[in-house]
Amino acid sequence: MPLLVMAARHGRLLLVAGLVAGLVLQDLAQAMRAWLPVMVAGLIFIAAFRIGHRQAATSLGELPRLLGAVLAFQVAVPVIVALVFLALGMADTPLAVALTLMTAAPSVAGSPNLTVMAGGPPVPALRLVIAGTALLPLTVFPVFLLTQGLGGPAALVWVSLRLTAIILAAATFAFWLRARWLPTPDARQVQAIDGASALLMAVMVIGLMSAAGPALTHEPARFFTWLAAAFAANFGLQLLAGALLRGRPDRTPLSIIAGNRNIALFLVALPPEITTPILLFIGCYQMPMYLTPLLMRWYYR
Structure with missing residues (x-):
């Protein structure tokens, strides 16, 4: 418990440490890529366990707003x-x-955790993780029709359905476990759960950085070009959404989700000739994502 509480207090620094480890420990990053799906499910479990089923349940009056956010994003x-x-x-x-x-x-599976570290409410973020993933088989069709060279979306539909099943299973098990064993956690227990989330995210980013380390070593100009594009896309969308949503109680989680997306999902759905040219972007994209709680907290305050 003390270790997890300390991890929660220094969660933003743990994410930075994970980024550095992903760049420096290149062999470890390559070895951890195979474990990314398991760690994604673990993040969903921890986020759902922290929130509980009562708080996460979406009321009927909120469904139109939730659907509207998914369609907009x-x-x-x-x-x-x-x-x-x-x-x-x-x-x-x-x-x-x-x-x-x-x-x-x-949205990335860790968006509720990023929201907590940025000082916002995690419940809207968790709802959008589940709803956005569940609706992905439908929302990708117009995008695929407009984007050249991606082919048909049939493979992506099956992958997104499988991911939806994993997320729903992890969240359901977490809700059941929370209701049975920890129905009313105190503040220290909630902080310990946040610490577990920070530790898992710091470990997971090492595998997500598997393509960035070699590029930084051998092609620094190319690395920094893609890094600039990743920061501009991520933080630009966060700032734009934050300006448009100013005054709303869910401004922080929605703005964080606007810039932090689960692009790695497409790695298992699209052929290598499409994904290989953007692998470096996916690696660089983890940096603004994991630095969001550290660099953007002032903005959401």
């Missing part, structure tokens, strides 16, 4: 991005593919 934004690149004649470039897929993806 996963349909409207990527469609605009795809149309802009089409108008510029850049639709088949790696940058266009990377940014379109990023904005079409649902």
Whole structure:
């Protein structure tokens, strides 16, 4: 318990340590890639366990707002991005593919945890993780129709359905366990749960950085170009959403989700000839994501 509480107090620094380890310990990063799906499910479990089923349950009056947020993030934004690149004649470039897929993806599984570290309420973030992933088989169709070179979305549909099942199973088990064993946690117990989440995220990012370390060593100019694109896309969308949602109680979680998406999902759904050119972007994209609680907390305050 004391170790987990200390991890919660220094959660933002733990994420930075994970980023550094992912860049430096390249062999370990490669070895951990296979464990990423398990760690994603673990993050969902911890987030759901922290919140509990009563707090996470979406009332009927909130369903239209939740659906509207999913459509705005996963349909409207990527469609605009795809149309802009089409108008510029850049639709088949790696940058266009990377940014379109990023904005079409649902929220990262760790968005409730990022929200907690940034000082916001995690419940809206968890709801959008589940809803956005569940609706992904439908929301990707207009994006795939507009994005050149991605092929048919049939494989992605099956992958997203499998991911939805994993998320729902992890959340359901966590809700049951919380209701049975810890129905009313005290403040110290909640802090310990946050510490467990921070530790898992710090470990997981090592595997997500598997493509970034070699590029930094051998192609620094290319690395920093993609890193700049990742920071601009992530923080730019967060700032834009934060400005549009100013005054709303769910501004922090929605803004964090606007910039932090589960683009890694597409690695298991699309052929290597499409994903290989954007692997470095996916690795660089973890940096603004994991630095969000440290660099953006002032903004959400």
